[in-house]
Amino acid sequence: MPEPRLQDRLLHTGIEAMRGPLLFARNTRGVGLYESVEVLDVNDQARLGRVVAIDADNAVIEVFQGLDGLSLDETRIRFLGEPVEMDVGPRMLGRVFGGSGQPIDGGPRIVARDRQRIDGLAINPARREVPSEFIETGISAIDVMNSLVRGQKLPIFSGSGLAHDRLASTIARFVRLRGDQNEQFAVVFAAIGVTFDTAERFRREMDDYGALEHIALFLNLASDPGTERLLTPRVALTCAEYLAYSEDRHVLVILTDMTNYCEALREVSTSHEEIPSRKGYPGYMYSDLAAIYERAGRIRGRAGSVTQLPILTMPGDDITHPIPDLSGYITEGQIVLGRDLDRRGVFPAIDLLPCLSRLMPEGIGNGRTHADHPALARQLYTVYAQAQRLRLLSSVVGEEGLSPSDRIVLGFGTRMEERFLHQGSERRSLEHSMDIAWQLLAALPEEVLLRLSDEQIERQIRSRRANRTE
């Protein structure tokens, strides 16, 4: 019953039309959905593509490297009979790859231990292990208030021009697991439509840190074809999964900038003349992004893990824009950067209120970090939110319109930004960060500290007050 394969029509001609990144081919009987193809130009240079829709005789092909320079008559297609796949094997770390996964550093080809579909099947939820190992990032606002755990997907929502790249490379350098020294860690960095500078700066920083041999870089730069951006996060994650599940490593995947990815998705969707959903983005963008983000995680019985740190710039700093909105609905929280804090020179400029780490409850507390850690985080959030509200209020009624205790809370907000949030390039241990936070809370009247139990107040607050007055 199997259809005749296309080996006898290896070099297929009969291209009817080209539009955007799409190529419309005739007489394609026997071609399968999502089958990968090579599109050959006059000089036999191959570009990668895949079949995205078929009817009895025709196929629509997305060409990842674009159609520039191709003609209808001289272009040929080779159908590969398989979905898009990638060779994975030893010694991928320390290497630089293009946005479609091919080595571009002049080094040897990857000796394939395995060939993997780049858009893998979904992880069976019954096989997942709930991520719960706290990772110390060295950043107070993350470690104390939005803790990251191994296998989490925690994006950075940023705005154009904000220091998200610096934050990502800081985390990549700082991350370590508490207690564990001999870690098989790795970083996979996927540049998606960013400038050469951004990618190069990251590489250099990791080099200065002597960590280059732990890193695999996948580069689709701003000047590279837009459609290729659909591949880049997928090949990077395929590499990460190999490192995690075949080499037992703990892999941190940085994807920057997912906004460029989504724009490429929109562009291709428009070429298909699909009915758009919000702001012209396709209705399936949620599912498409989920297929990327859900590749983070831990699997039962496997030693390695894939942790994702996607970065996206919110168009117009608008968190309700479909790109951050759909991402936030899929990822396990978000770290949001704020322009005001950035202007005031705070680094990292983390806007605490819209931040969230959904896996934090699993990763902190008694036996994991510190028994009082959850209450501390809740208390900080409660007072900081109050301080932000009072800040707004005082901009209308003036600080004199506030009650004395409100003024104390207002001052707490500012001090928290200066002493706790701002840390420049200092790496702080969790204990250090928590200590700063307790000190700040100790300056507040007790009726504000409703999130702390009487014992916690006794243990953490009164003792510090006593020290201070001594």
Added chain:
Amino acid sequence: MAEATVTWINGPVLRARRQGSFHIKEAVHVGAARLVGEVIALRDDSVTVQVFEDTTGLRPGDLVQGLGTGLVVELGPGLLGQLFDGIQRPLRALGELYGDLVPVGLSVPPLDRERAWAFRPVLEAGLAVPVGAVIGEVQETVGIVNRVLVPAAAAGTLEWIAEEGEYRIEEPVARTRSPDGIVQEIALLRRAPIRAPAPVGERFAPAIPLVTGQRILDTLFPVGKGGAATLPGGFGTGKTILQQTLAKWCDADIILYIGCGERGNEMASILTEFPGLTDPRNGRPLMERTVVIANTSNMPVAAREASIYTGISIAEYFRDQGYHVAVLADSISRWAEALREISGRLEELPAEEGYPAYLPSRLAEFFERAGRVTTLAGAEASVTVVGAVSPPGGDFSEPVSAHARRFARCFWALDRERAQARFYPAVHPLQSYSGYVDQLERWWQDRDDLHWRERRDRLLRLLEKQAKLERMAKIVGRDALPAEQRLVLACAEIGTEAILRQNAYSEQDAFCAPRKQVAMLRVLCHFFDQAEAAVARGIDPDALLTLPVVRKLQRMGEDIAGDDPESFRALQAEIDIAIAGLELPAEVESA
């Protein structure tokens, strides 16, 4: 069976040229891998099919085979504690056989064929048995008896019934003969179409609450057993945690948790956590009353569309046995988006925001499957539906939120600002409502010397006044408000902390029993009375806020164990002493 040949494929949908007759909603197998699909449209000789599995590699020319019946769920002992995907493939068994990824074109039956169950007949041969009559029982878990009913086609005379003993689900346990002489065998295993509601006796309005143990829900916006609620909220506002909290602690007999297009880790956390949590009613693991449907965001989109029907059909199976079932669907929006995606691939004319015009009617059909009923055998039972809604940009005016609230009488609106301040549950007390308060009042009045309604309304009114006064305070400053108004603000803040806040991770306060809720509300209202009297005496309302007893009042959920009446009496006494001890403003200021 009818066959067709694939002519066109676009993502999860395909068209095929038919030889033979297909019907709408007929289940089909597609291609050599026999992917599961369903007929969604017919036109001339063309059949349109949605495929519930990854379609990578399908080709024009592949075969589509009709299966003659619609998509069905398998029902029988062995459902409890299981995890299924949107088309009821058992994910644990699949994992054991095929590894870490969800396989394509492979399946195992949802229910274990080999396991034997202890069956006990309850009727004797020779009796006339109508549809829905209970003929026997299987003790499925410690808490749940699986009642074996006479299926629709098998009413008649009970000719034979098996003796007490162990039976596998496919073995017959009874035989009936219809008045026209047709003989039917009854086994523990049965099948039901997922798209159609199962028949019931009569339907009634809800009259007893589904106790959730969440104060803001039970006390302010209660849902009745057999009612429906929507739970809209932007990302991170607490929909999933609230749904999981309901799944853990609400007083339904059976929980159907449907993870529809959401995260894999959230499903994993249910599987990890529930077996270790005990059902307070029988001391058994909570997993034993729970069935989980997991079709996560990265799993095939058509199966996501099917998942809520699979879930509610299983819920109806337990309802028909006389149980109160809660269906917790997270999230209805992802289901609607699946509908939209498939409609878009078929190039149907969209209505609002790309959603097909039939979105509201499909939503209505789904929520209509909630209800308090008598079963065909006359027992009282119910299906309660709570559907989370994930509005884009947190905007509740979008189509799914707007339509869903039309069909559910409880609206539990989650508020971003509260969530950002880590005030949980972030249910907004002024945007939310319940249409069941009048019907459920009796039940609560019986538990609070007839004052429940009055106290509940008092708290709600206070919160309304607070909102108005805060707008004023924003202009003139809080200190400029008269004492009575500052008292309102102070009381509203205290009430909010004391009653509305409830930490789902707290050992003490994750669940608050009705008796404790009533006690808390009572002592809070007592405080209001005392505070009002004090302010009338000339006490400055702001002085109330710093009283040590007020801290206790605000933390009573956490700090008072259970509903120990002694602790509440002591708290009340302490309030009286503290307020009586307040001195008049002149002296307060000089201090």
